[in-house]
Amino acid sequence: MTARPPSPRAVAGWILRHPETPTESEQLQLEAVRTHCPELNALARHVRSFAAMLTDRKGERLPDWLDAVIAGLTLPWNSGVVEGHVNRIKMLKRQMFGRAGFQLLRKRVLLA
Known part of the structure; x- marks a missing residue:
């Protein structure tokens, strides 16, 4: 019998929280999710990178993020x-x- 996967809301919460905030159990579950889903692993890296840019006031890294935003707004793919x-x-x-x-x-x- 396998355990139920965590809810999307729980995974989003783990990714968006400060890395030191989740409990040890939550950290282990997030690592398991990141191991099984490369897309979520990439997302978690991007979120942590953006959060580090904001908290460490690394404004020189903002143009890279703006390129991603511009691409998201101009490319023909959407979720309409x-x-x-x-x-x-x-x-x-x-x-x-x-x-x-x-x-x-x-x-x-x-x-x-």
Whole structure:
């Protein structure tokens, strides 16, 4: 029997916190996640690098980050389609609030 993976919210919290703040158990779990997912490992490195730039006042490193922001704003890839689906699901959830259980909500999302 394997343990349940941590929630995305928990992993985001571990990545965004100061490196000395998480408990030993949380640090071990984050290391396991980073080992199994190279994308999250890269993300954690970027977050730590940006945080170090801010806390150590290393403004000379800002142009590298601005290049990344400019690329993100100008390249044709985006998450617009995904955001549209999320918005639709949230609207259905609000319409169904307090009226029915998860099974009916699931059917409405799948059939809508």
